[in-house]
Amino acid sequence: MNQIAQIQRPFRVALVGNPNSGKTALFNALTGSRQHVANYPGVTVERKEGKLATPSGLPVRLLDLPGTYSLRARSPDEVVTRDTVLGRQAGETAPDLLVCVLDATNLRLSLRLVLELKRTGRPLLLVLNMFDIARHRGIEIDLQALSQALGLPVVTSVAVRRGGTEALLAGLDRLADAEAPAAADAWSPPNAAELRALQREADRLVAAVVRTPRRPDTLTRRLDAVLLHPVAGLLILLLVLFLMFQAVFSWAQPAMDLIEAAFEALGAATGALLPESGALGLLRSFLQDGLISGVGSVLVFLPQILILFLFILLLEDFGYMARAAFLMDRIMGGAGLHGRAFIPLLSSFACAIPGIMATRVIDSRRDRLATILVAPLMTCSARIPVYTLIIGAFIPNRPVGGGALGWIGLQGLVMFGLYALGIASALGMSFAFRRLLWRRTPTEPFMLELPDYKLPRLRNIGLGLWQRARAFLRRAGTIILGMMVVVWFLSSVPPAPDGATEPAIDYSFAAMIGKAVEPVLAPVGFNWQISMALIPGMAAREVAVASLGTVYAVGDAERSPAQLGQALAAHWSLATALALLAWYVFAPQCVATLGVIRRETNSRRWMWLTFGYMLLLAYVAAFITFQGARLLGMA
């Protein structure tokens, strides 16, 4: 009977546990690439589900839940975890088994969650993960005593090692046959006193089953002596960040050249197939100037984005990110930011959306709001295409100086400067917000656990990169492609009248819109082509590049990004180019980010505040840059 039920319906298992206990690592190890990522309805919490089969062939559907310290949910992702555990998640039934992932090196906090989970009456399996580190540190855990004391099955795992999940898989097989008890319907969240009582019980358990030697990891200690040093540590951090940006520029080049050449060839092949005039000519223009050159000019940035993420993922896995947060705490504290804001802000280098979502680690609402408000100022990867295009076209590719400075490229330096400007303005603005909005609240003290250093796992990094690449490609394939079609339409329709003397685009809708906005943007040096490209750029910053491509391609038959750079250099003054760079540092040009701010703060007010202050900064910065550059004779 049970066998039949299993064949018809997979065994549904959910991973619960504290943040950083290794749930996602286990999830990846167990499911490989058989994963499906979506969002929970109505919230910005990712729902990650994957498939696997146990050694005995039982199909399992595995859910990776957001980390939590308690079922007394405080944030949207904790609500998802709580509701899933209790079977209250809309559209889902309760999982057949909860696998509670514990960090074996820190059982105190994890066991309190286990005790809470026990009270829900759901079937539980405990996994002591990070067992390698625990063993390495000489921590001894009496598994049998723990299992007996809790009345729950206990297995160990090393999520990041091949074969490290065998005991867990065997455990799944054993428990799949067990009859699931009914859930306790009358569950209510524990109050503070109950939580304290649970913590005391957890502490008693730990005292009874865990033996910790007084022998700290010496390698970690020796490394930390240097990496956490107030001066040397900061210098190393700066060096790491600087190397990261140099790498983004130089390593990506060959791959970018390749992608560019491929799209050029594709465009040329399409051009050869179709005639230049008539209805087929319109199709040819659509394929060549709209589709191929549009997608190509965005795709070409994939290598850079991957390199940036490679660095972030490596540093995170190595254990350096927490140190960076620790180092930055003093500096960020001066700007009114919490030390924990460092990781959200650093993630915002990739994209403000995960950055803003990562602010959930900050407990105080004000600290969190301050971080959310300034996160979009960090240079996200969608700005890279714009920066690269303009820097490539206007900043000479030569070393900054001779001799010792010969290895620093001027282009890389300008890029670094733009990033620095983003960081400085984020710190400045959070300082201003603290001064203006929350004068009297003190920042909370910094408490972040510093994990031991460990060698990054290639598999984890690979999967992380793959997920990022997929997200980017999906964006390129949907929003961006859609916008490109709109932009192509606006810039090709209506067609030029017979006997027209100007390029066809000058007669199009795009020109009309651009020209209407132009007077407002003329003081910052933007012509109507730029004014027009900024409009679709609202959907995603990098679309502006593709739009400029379309605008100038339709006018001048220029196609590849390199040729686009040349076209821009011919059409814009240096002052205009610099003003556009300044604009892009600040402009609130991403509807998705604004949407996430609204959802995460639960208010339109903060969204509009962000939009307003960023737009103001962008205008002022571009104005000063343009007028200043003109005064210096760069017009």
Ligand SMILES: Nc1nc2c(ncn2[C@@H]2O[C@H](COP(=O)(O)OP(=O)(O)OP(=O)(O)O)[C@@H](O)[C@H]2O)c(=O)[nH]1
């Ligand atoms: N050495 C070792 N490292 C591990 C193990 N499991 C996970 N890690 C590492 O621990 C870090 C955190 O793991 P994640 O899987 O991201 O943790 P998580 O529980 O999903 O965290 P949240 O999603 O934030 O709740 C990663 O750097 C993993 O590579 C393990 O068994 N041994």
Ligand SMILES: [Mg+2]
């Ligand atoms: Mg996770």
